[in-house]
Amino acid sequence: MxxxxxxxxxxxxxxxxxxxxxxxxxxxxxSYGADEYTEKAIIKFKDYFGDDIEVYFAYNGTGANVLGLSxxxxxxxxxxxxxxxxxxxxxxxxxxxFIGCKLISIPTKDGKLYPAEIEDRIQRVDDQHxxxxxxxxxxxxxxxxxxxxxxxxxxxxxxxxxxxxFLHMDGxxxxxxxxxxxxxxxxxxxxxxxxVLSFGGTKNGMMFGEAILFFDPKLAADFxxxxxxxxxxxxxxxxxxxxxxxxxSNDLWxxxxxxxxxxxxxxxKEIRKVNNAEITQSVDANGxxxxxxAHIIPELQQEQFFYIWNDRIxxxxxxxSFDTTEDDVKRFGRKLQALLQA
Ligand SMILES: Cc1ncc(COP(=O)(O)O)c(C=O)c1O
Numbered sequence: 001m002x003x004x005x006x007x008x009x010x011x012x013x014x015x016x017x018x019x020x021x022x023x024x025x026x027x028x029x030x031s032y033g034a035d036e037y038t039e040k041a042i043i044k045f046k047d048y049f050g051d052d053i054e055v056y057f058a059y060n061g062t063g064a065n066v067l068g069l070s071x072x073x074x075x076x077x078x079x080x081x082x083x084x085x086x087x088x089x090x091x092x093x094x095x096x097x098f099i100g101c102k103l104i105s106i107p108t109k110d111g112k113l114y115p116a117e118i119e120d121r122i123q124r125v126d127d128q129h130x131x132x133x134x135x136x137x138x139x140x141x142x143x144x145x146x147x148x149x150x151x152x153x154x155x156x157x158x159x160x161x162x163x164x165x166f167l168h169m170d171g172x173x174x175x176x177x178x179x180x181x182x183x184x185x186x187x188x189x190x191x192x193x194x195x196v197l198s199f200g201g202t203k204n205g206m207m208f209g210e211a212i213l214f215f216d217p218k219l220a221a222d223f224x225x226x227x228x229x230x231x232x233x234x235x236x237x238x239x240x241x242x243x244x245x246x247x248x249s250n251d252l253w254x255x256x257x258x259x260x261x262x263x264x265x266x267x268x269k270e271i272r273k274v275n276n277a278e279i280t281q282s283v284d285a286n287g288x289x290x291x292x293x294a295h296i297i298p299e300l301q302q303e304q305f306f307y308i309w310n311d312r313i314x315x316x317x318x319x320x321s322f323d324t325t326e327d328d329v330k331r332f333g334r335k336l337q338a339l340l341q342a
Contacts, residue, residue, distance in 0.1 A: 002327045004305040005267075007203075008173070011321035014205030014256060020246035021207065024238050032233060033118065037048050037241035041211075044069070044248035045199070048185050049213060054220035056212045057226055057240040061172040062091045062199035063232040066098050069135060070226055071219050072196060073167040075100030077134035079168075080121055082108035083173040084143040086170055098230060102131040110281060111142025112113060115159045139170040139178040140188070145264070145287030145319075147288075150181065150188040157193025166219075167193055172200035172210070176285035183264035186233050190215045201240075201247055205256045207323045209240035243285035256322035260286035263329055270333030276340050280315055288318045296339040303335045304328065 013021075027033045042055045058064040065087050073079055079095070081088050087095050095103060095331040106117050113136065124130035124297050136156060141147045148156075153167075160167045169189060171177070174197070178185050189197050196219060199211040214220040227233050234240055247253045268283045271290055278291040292300070295316045300306075309317040318332075 001341065002304060003324055004261075004306050005308055005318040005320065005324075005328075005332065008260065008321040009203060010319075011205075011323045014252065014322055016252055017206050017243050017246050022243045025028060029238055031235045031237065033237040033241075035238040035241065037238040037245060039241070040107060041241040041244035041248070044245055045111055045213060046246070048189055049215070050186065052217065053190075054184065054214040054217045054223065056220070056223055057206055057215075057237060057244070058210050058212060058227065058232040058236065059234060060232075061086065061170070061200060061210050062094055063136075063230060065168075065170050066091065066094045066214050067198045067223070067226055067230045067232060068198055068212045068260060069137065070099045070230070071214070071223055072168060073099050073134045076130050076132060076263045078102040078104050078131035079135040079137050080104045080106065080113070080118055080133055081110065081137040082106055082113055082139075082143075083138060084108055084111060085139055086143060086172070087137060101134075104131075104133065108142075108144075111139070111144030111146045111177070112148055113138055114152075114158060115155050118156065118159050122165075123326035125163070133163070133165060135166045135168050137168040137170060141174070141180065141285035141287075142172045144281045144289060145176075145285045146174075146282050147177045147180045147284035150183060150192050150200045153188055153192040153194070160193065165222050166195045169194045169197045171197050173285060173341075174199055175204045175253045176261055179254060179257040179261050179342060180284045189213075195219060201244055203321070204247065204253055204260075206243045206247060209243050211244060230273055257286070260320045260324060263324040263326070264288055264318075266326060266329045267318060267320065267332065270329055273333065274337055274340050277336065286320045289315055290318065292336075293340070296336075299339055300335060304332050320335045
């Protein structure tokens with residue numbers, strides 16, 4: 001079966017996760033999180049992030065983001081994010097519908113927010129006529145597959161603290177970021193000032209499931225009700241717990257992300273061999289953004305499918321995953337070369 005470069009969501013389930021699902025599929029067991037698998041997974045998260053956190057599971061990344069943010073913002077608040085942020089462009093209007101607040105999106109060239117731009121948008125504080133900024137939301141790794149350094153996150157957190165805002169992180173690809181930074185999860189999240197984190201599983205080998213981590217348990221006070229109200233309470237929770245338990249055991253998360261990131265680097269090397277392809281972003285994690293001559297894109301997509309990111313400038317997005325092979329990468333490189341020489 002051919003692999004694509006469409007998305008890390010196109011990949012299937014890692015065999016060790018499938019095995020964990022299979023092993024959890026025995027007998028009757030408590031539902032809605034009252035089971036040993038969920039308990040074990042929560043302990044794993046606490047091993048990484050500290051005992052004094054609250055961990056909740058959700059089905060998908062949109063649910064994790066929207067519910068996590070809903071614990072931080074009221075309907076009269078505003079959330080600052082980039083114009084590319086998943087919460088801004090890929091979650092329909094779920095944040096607006098479920099939180100009812102305003103999203104203030106800042107145009108980004110590299111997927112990141114920067115302190116000065118954030119400061120610029122914090123205006124009319126305490127003015128009853130104006131949306132009150134309450135949260136800064138960043139994605140790590142970003143939608144451009146770039147990765148914030150820990151000091152960049154700390155600088156954003158400083159702005160958050162100065163203005164009494166919360167810092168939220170969409171970590172749907174947090175494992176790719178950790179591997180890229182060669183830093184422990186905790187160092188660039190909790191210790192860098194993040195308050196609430198969506199921790200992704202699906203893009204790194206799981207079948208489904210994301211975690212919402214609260215580094216201040218007080219923020220999670222009503223969260224069980226929010227999650228149920230938000231339709232993200234999984235009845236057969238053991239199957240999310242078992243997957244996270246497997247992902248966070250034996251460094252599986254790391255092996256998968258290291259592999260995906262390495263394949264992206266290899267693909268970057270292949271692309272840099274040709275003249276007519278311009279890589280537009282730093283290849284920090286598991287994605288590559290590249291401008292290609294428009295006429296070759298359809299045939300290249302036929303070889304191994306990928307998405308056009310920006311039609312206007314003929315920029316495409318190539319995503320690698322835990323199951324991308326060196327052969328996939330080489331084949332793409334050969335086809336690219338052949339089409340550009342034709
Ligand atoms: C940056 C980012 N956040 C979150 C998600 C999770 O989205 P979903 O609701 O499809 O699981 C995605 C998936 O594409 C993403 O790219």
